[in-house]
Amino acid sequence: MPGLDEFSLIARLFAPLAARHPGALGLTDDAALIAGPAGRQWAVTADAMVEGVHFLPDDPPELIARKLVRVNLSDLAAMGAKPFAVLLASCFPLGVADEWLERFAAGLKSDCEEFSIALIGGDTVATPGPLTLALTAIGDVPAESALLRSNARSGDDIWVSGSIGDAAFGLLVGQGKAASLDPADAQWLLGRYRLPLPRTALGPALLGLAHAAMDISDGLVGDLGHICETSGVGALVDAAKVPLSAAVRAALAAGLGGIERVLAGGDDYELLFTAAPDAAQSVAALGRALGLRLTAIGRIIEGQGVRVTGADGRTLSLAGGGYRHFGG
Secondary structure (H helix, E strand, C coil): CCCHHHHHHHHHHHHHHHCCCCHHHHHHHHHHHHCCCCCCEEEEEEEEEEECCEEEECCHHHHHHHHHHHHHHHHHHHHCEEEEEEEEEEECCCCCCHHHHHHHHHHHHHHHHHHHEEEHHHHHHHHCCCCEEEEEEEEEEEECCCCCCCHCCCEEEEEEECCCHHHHHHHHHCCCCCCCHCCCHHHHHHHHHCCCCCCCCHHHHHHHCCEEEEEEEECHHHHHHHHHHHHEEEEEEHHHCCCCCCCHHHHCCHHHHHHHHHCCCCCCCCCCCCHHHHHHHHHHHHHHHHHHEEEEEEHHHHHHHHECCCCCCCCCCCCCCCCCCCCC
């Protein structure tokens, strides 16, 4: 689809189909919001994963299943919603081994138990093509309080959870492109790529504290750009403040990539959110209470787009803002 990436495709062809339901939010957010029981809203999201695009062909089947669950729960966390159910649509390749399927189901069971969710439906078909999986996740959130991408305000601090860039370097490990890295660091990074950590406790705890939020799936800069576009603001990020794990620092030192890989690499599934400066102490206290690193990396400004500055204060030139399907 020359000249048409996933976001322009959605805006041009699919967003008009959502216009009849306000809860669709113009297809610009992490999940749709639908009226639920008194004082609550359902948050509903769906993500697909394709072999060779979202996971490697030799990834363990139990981890593929768990990643599928977690990328969807991450979307709910970004809205501040608590998950309770999922539906699975599976397109398994013809001739898939019983043992593979059993391990896949065991991984699914493990995460359903860990996150207290139930599998309530779906579909299973065979395909001559690559393994393709889609999950719909349902959660609930107090009415009119969900975290949206569209609420960032000029002057807000920009925060991220955890560390950034781990999965991007983990993908290199999985592709056999990180032989120079210490084996312990390599395995840790590969684990971060294969098994993200959805911030299901953080998201609901940010209700009433954060203004805007989303999860980082396509890269920090690209996803921050979505918040800016939807909110009608700009952003200024200090690259030196972006939190890095020891393993990523080792990968950078080993020459496996530069800061662009950290800023534009996908699959982190950390939460990116904005909050008023006077909320900084409360955000820091929340991080301590959850035992989770929360880091302020910049601020929302008037204007448009995302600008990243280096340690010398100069603007960094980034070739791409983040991963996009269809080339972009």
